[in-house]
Structure formats: structure tokens, C-alpha cells
Amino acid sequence: MNKNMTIPNFSSSMQYKQTPANPIRLIFEILLCILLIIPAVLWATIKLFLKSPRKNIRGQVVLVTGAARGLGRELCTRFHELGAKVVCVDVDGRGCAETAKEINRNGGTAMSYEVDVTNRRQIAAMHTAVRTELGPVDILVNNAGLVSAHMFVNPESEQLIEDLVNVNLLGQIWMNREILPSMLERNQGQIVAISSMSSMSGLSGISTYTATKWATNGMMESLYNELKTLKSTVVSTTVCPYFIKTNPEISEHLELRFPEMPTSFVGKIVMNGILENRRIFSVPNHFMFPVAFVRILPDNLQLLINKIFYVNIIGFQKDKELMKKYQR
Structure with missing residues (x-):
């Protein structure tokens, strides 16, 4: 060894x-937070038992993606019943047109647009048409989404993975980026994301779907903080529903302790949350806290609770073959 060679002191360099x-100042700010926690929690608890005021949306323009069926169609109908002008958007042009036609038949105002939410040009063209025909969008409900399962290592799932990310996450980002500037200019409006309870707990068999919903929650929280930084009155709302009974093909791949929820039940709670300008909530309302609480428990307790309140995803044929191949 070269006697003149210097040996670096890793122990000192690793110190931080x-x-x-x-x-x-930090100490005083922490003490202030501690003083504010108790009254804030008490007030939040009291508000749970008080009926929150609901805003009037009569005459406002509400845009709902994924409007051709299921929860999207349910929300379009409910917005119409409250006097809103409804913009129905879906890649399924025929189903979307049927939703709008039903609203117009019942004396409302609705327009339908066949739009792929992953296509920014289509989104921009649709927005231009909406502003010309009905005016600026007051409420945007990002409901369009794909629901599908695949094992993480399924070699046949590449296209499905891309579609899930493009529709469930990028579709919301492109819609928000198109509509939000108009809301910021007017300093009014509401951006709504239909997320999922899977954004609170990663389930086996739906890794990509879950990833898109976790990302949606993160995006909406960042947007909320950005709006606060801008001192804007534009509202952000994130909805985390449990499984909704909308598609028999999806239902046959689910094994649940608690059954899927009907769209009418979900629609009512979602509408209440939107009209009350809630920031984030689950459907049913009481699901979010226990799920969040379970996540701080030791792993063995989490596994036990998950077995009791099971949600099992029954995969497609290739997934079943892989399960037999890798399961120990």
C-alpha cells in the first residue's frame, strides 16, 4: 500500500x-399547532353531525366525462335535476348521446361529445365548442376510467397497463389542464376527481389500476395546495368510492365481504360531497378513516384484518395460470 495515500473518513462524511x-421560530410554530389541534378536531367532529350548506348550481355548466353509462350517467341526471346545463363526454359516442338525449327529453339542457380523454386535440376542440354553445365550464367531473385486473408479471398486460395509465391518470391531467385556466381567470369553479378506495390500500391483482388512483389522489392534493398558493377560490374535490355495481363483467371477477354499491346510492353521496365543496371523501362516508387507521398497524394485523374484510380479485385465465406457476 502507498504510505502517502489518504484514506477517506467515511464515518465523518456519512454524518448529517x-x-x-x-x-x-420552528418551536413556536409547533407549539401553536399543538394549541390549535384540539379545537380544530372538536370543530371537525361537530361538523360531522351538522348539515353542511349546499351550493346552488342552477344554470351552471357541468362537464362529466365517462357519461355514457354507470356513475357518469347517474351524475349527469342528478346535475340536470338541479338545473345545471350538462356536458356529456365519453369515448362511447352512442351511449353519451343517449345520456344527453334523455336529459333534453326531460326538459333539461345537455350536449354530448364523443371524446377520447387521452387525446389532447379532441379535448381542446370539445372545450372550444362547449364555451361557444353553453359558456365556460363551472364544474368538471373527471369520471372516465378503465377498471381491469392483471397480475403484475402477466406478460400479456402491456397494452392494458398503458391504457389504464393513459385513461385513468393522464386523461384527468389533460382535462384539468384544458379546463382549469378558464376557472382561474374567473376565480371560480370546481375540479372533481373520481378516484377509488383502492387509492388507500393496495389490493393484489390490480397494481396498475391502484397506481393510477394513488397518483390521482397525489395530483389532486398538489392541485389543492397550488390553488391555495394562488389564493384562488377554485375548489378541488376527490371522491374515493368502494366498488360500484356498474358492469357484470367486472363483478364476476370480484369476491367481496361487502357487496358492490348501486349507482344510485353512490350518486347521491357523490353529489352531496360536490355540492358541499368537500376536499376528499369516501363512499360510503365512513370508509376512509378505518382504512387509513389499518395502514398504521403492524403488518401481521393488517393481513389479519384484510382476511376478515376480504376483497379478492379473481384474475383472467392467464393470471390464474401464473398463480399456479408461482404460488408456494
């Missing part, structure tokens, strides 16, 4: 002092 900026 976590000294915060303005430490004295």
Missing part, C-alpha cells in the same frame, strides 16, 4: 445534522 432553518 438535521438542523432546521429558524429553529426558535
Whole structure:
């Protein structure tokens, strides 16, 4: 060994002092937060038992994606019943047109647009047409989404993975980026994301779907904070529903402790949350807290609770073959 060679002192270089900026001020700010926690929690608890005021949306323009069927059609109908002008958007042009036709038949105002939410040009063209025909969008409900399962290592799932990410996540991003500037200019409006309870707990067999919903929640939380930074009154709302009974082909791949929810039940709760300008909530309302609580428990307890309140995804044929191949 070269006697003149210097041996680096790794122990000293690995040290890291976590000294915060303005430490004295930090202490006072923490003490202030502690003082505010108790009254804030008490007030939040009281508000759970109080009926929150609902805003009037009569005459407002509400755009709903995924409007051809299921929850999208349910929400379109409910917005119409409250006097809103409804913009129905879906890649399924025929189903979307049927939703709008039903609303118009019942004396409402609705327009339908066949749009692929992954296509930015189609989104921009649709938005231009909506502003010309009905005016600026007051409420955007990002409901369009794909629901499908696949084992993580399924070699046949590449296209499905791309479609899930493009529709469930990028579709919402492109819609928000198109509509939000108009809301910011007017300093009014509401962006709604239909997420999922799977965004609170990763289930076996739906890794990509779950990833898109976790990402949706993160996007909406960042958007909420960005709006606060801008001191904007534009509202962001994230909805996390449990499984909804909308498609028999999906239902046959589910084994659930609690059954799927009917769209009418979900629609009522979602509408209440939107009209009350809630930031984030689950459907049913009481699901979010226990799911979040379970996540802080030790792993063995989490596994036990998940077995009791099971949600099993029954895969497609290739997934079943892979399960037999890899399962120990």
C-alpha cells in the first residue's frame, strides 16, 4: 500500500445534522399547532353531525366525462335535476348521446361529445365548442376510467397497463389542464376527481389500476395546495368510492365481504360531497378513516384484518395460470 495515500473518513462524511432553518421560530410554530389541534378536531367532529350548506348550481355548466353509462350517467341526471346545463363526454359516442338525449327529453339542457380523454386535440376542440354553445365550464367531473385486473408479471398486460395509465391518470391531467385556466381567470369553479378506495390500500391483482388512483389522489392534493398558493377560490374535490355495481363483467371477477354499491346510492353521496365543496371523501362516508387507521398497524394485523374484510380479485385465465406457476 502507498504510505502517502489518504484514506477517506467515511464515518465523518456519512454524518448529517438535521438542523432546521429558524429553529426558535420552528418551536413556536409547533407549539401553536399543538394549541390549535384540539379545537380544530372538536370543530371537525361537530361538523360531522351538522348539515353542511349546499351550493346552488342552477344554470351552471357541468362537464362529466365517462357519461355514457354507470356513475357518469347517474351524475349527469342528478346535475340536470338541479338545473345545471350538462356536458356529456365519453369515448362511447352512442351511449353519451343517449345520456344527453334523455336529459333534453326531460326538459333539461345537455350536449354530448364523443371524446377520447387521452387525446389532447379532441379535448381542446370539445372545450372550444362547449364555451361557444353553453359558456365556460363551472364544474368538471373527471369520471372516465378503465377498471381491469392483471397480475403484475402477466406478460400479456402491456397494452392494458398503458391504457389504464393513459385513461385513468393522464386523461384527468389533460382535462384539468384544458379546463382549469378558464376557472382561474374567473376565480371560480370546481375540479372533481373520481378516484377509488383502492387509492388507500393496495389490493393484489390490480397494481396498475391502484397506481393510477394513488397518483390521482397525489395530483389532486398538489392541485389543492397550488390553488391555495394562488389564493384562488377554485375548489378541488376527490371522491374515493368502494366498488360500484356498474358492469357484470367486472363483478364476476370480484369476491367481496361487502357487496358492490348501486349507482344510485353512490350518486347521491357523490353529489352531496360536490355540492358541499368537500376536499376528499369516501363512499360510503365512513370508509376512509378505518382504512387509513389499518395502514398504521403492524403488518401481521393488517393481513389479519384484510382476511376478515376480504376483497379478492379473481384474475383472467392467464393470471390464474401464473398463480399456479408461482404460488408456494
